[in-house]
Amino acid sequence: MPKRGMLIVLSGPSGVGKGTVRKEIFSREDNTFHYSVSMTTRKKRPGEVDGKDYFFVSKEEFEKEIENGGMLEYAKYVDNYYGTPLKYVNEMLDQGKDVFLEIEVKGAMQVREKVPDGLFIFLTPPDLMELRQRIINRGTDDLATIDKRMEKAVGEIEMMQNYDYAVVNDEVPKAAEKIQTIIRAERWRVKRFLPDYKKQLGLDDQQ
Amino acid sequence: MPKRGMLIVLSGPSGVGKGTVRKEIFSREDNTFHYSVSMTTRKKRPGEVDGKDYFFVSKEEFEKEIENGGMLEYAKYVDNYYGTPLKYVNEMLDQGKDVFLEIEVKGAMQVREKVPDGLFIFLTPPDLMELRQRIINRGTDDLATIDKRMEKAVGEIEMMQNYDYAVVNDEVPKAAEKIQTIIRAERWRVKRFLPDYKKQLGLDDQQ
Structure with a gap:
């Protein structure tokens, strides 16, 4: 039996660019991850393929x-369900393949509960970093705007x-690179490496 | 005050090649780590410099x-003490420098207790038989000693x-590369990234 694959979850606030970063990773020649196809109840749009774009x-x-x-x-958005079927993910993992999910934060927390040994990566917007500067230069933004951003x-x-x-x-490209580095390093985590x-x-004392 | 540096501990069984891997990492042009100089009570050998090779x-x-x-x-080996002075390490870390220790496993466990947020990397031989071969090739030990080392x-x-x-x-070179990848990825660990x-x-709620 091959070593079980790793479940990688990329998530982050809406609008942060999760999809773009995921596409960048998957467009690279050395990509070895399997993208998990989501299931939805929304209507198929022209050009979309069942089992490829969605189930x-x-x-x-x-x-x-x-x-x-x-x-x-x-999750349910505007009367339609969107989600990740467990069966497909498990099949890939059992074959030793690494499965990549790009999902919303609420979904990621559901996965965290079910697959605690998954690898959970949060993509965060750069404007959070810019926020500090904005706070310092209080002249440029009004206080209400700063407060709203601060709250976010x-x-x-x-x-x-x-x-x-x-x-x-x-x-x-930098964010994609960092995510690839993280996944590479994670393979040498003792908790993933030692049993194998x-x-x-x-020296397997399991049997 | 700069962000406190990371304490990186490379350890592993005796004879695994910790020193060689550490030298490989430090010989690289992009190396930014500071090597912690050990303290010892053993006699200075010709060519050794106090404060560089050892204190x-x-x-x-x-x-x-x-x-x-x-x-x-x-630790004490053959009537001589070897160890890592805390003062030097703390000075480097406070200056935001990443400090690299290459030490024996017993020492590493002492560090783990004192610096729980250190990064602990274990260097391991490709397999036990190869370790045995490496020890034999040293030509310094008899077979009984080797068996004892195997057990250890x-x-x-x-x-x-x-x-x-x-x-x-x-x-x-591969092991050095992996260690560099691990250290790079570790900077984006939420537990290291978030406080800073x-x-x-x-938003620091510490005070």
């Missing part, structure tokens, strides 16, 4: 999946605490 | 340092559990 299902089918515990995570920053920082890594999306290594040395 | 002190001075809590870690090595591999990362020393980030935004 297109009816509302009834989706709700049955939820009932049967078949969704790794899901606090909320985002609270989310960040539930993740393993945080990457600032200042430039897309002991098996190789015949 | 050479008397047995009395070393024992006084231990008594005063001035050693980050220490198995125990030390069990100790891997106390480290954050484990890197197999199959080829020195909050401070920058003036």
Whole structure:
């Protein structure tokens, strides 16, 4: 049996550019990750392919999946369900493939509960960093704007605490590079490395 | 005040090649780590420079340092003390410099207790038989000693559990590369990234 793959979750506040960074990673020649195809109840748009862009299902089918515990995570937006089917993800992981999810923060927290050994990366906007400058140069922004941004920053920082890594999306190629570095390093984490290594040395005390 | 540096500890079983890998990392042009100079009571050998190769002190001075809590870690080998003075390491870290220690496993565990937020990397041999071969090739020990070392090595591999990362020393440049990748990725760990980030935004709730 091959070593089980790693579940990688990229998430972050809406509008931070998760999709763009994910596409950048997947466009690279050395990419070895498998992108998890989402399931949705929304109508298929022209050019979209079932099983590639989404798994297109009816509302009834989706709700049955939820009932049967078949969704790794899901959410409802504007009357339509969107989510990650557990079956597909597990099949890939069992084959030793690394599965990459790019999902909203609420979904990521559902995955964290179900797959605690997943790798959770938070993409954070650079304007959080710019915020400090804005606060210093109080002349340029009015206080209401600063307060609003500050509030948003606090909320985002609270989310960040539930993740393993945080990457600032200042430039897309740089952010993609950092995420690749994180995933590479994570393979040598003792908690991921040791069980397999002991098996190789015949020191497996599991049996 | 600059961001406090990271304490990086490279350790592993005796004979695994810690020193060679450390030298490889430090020989690279992009190296930014500061090597912590050890303190010892052994005699200075020809060509060795005090404060560069070691801080050479008397047995009395070393024992006084231990008594005063001035050693980050220490051990006694063949009647001589070897250890890491805390003062030097703290000065570097306070200046925002990343300090690199290459020490034995017992010392590493002492550091782990005193600096829990250090980064602990375990260097491990490709397999136990190769470790055996390496030890034989040293030509310094008889077989009984080698068997004893083998036993010790198995125990030390069990100790891997106390480290954050484990890197197999199959080829020195590869191992050095992996260690550099790990250190790079570790900077984006939420537990390291967030406190500094909050401070920058003036959201530090520590005071």
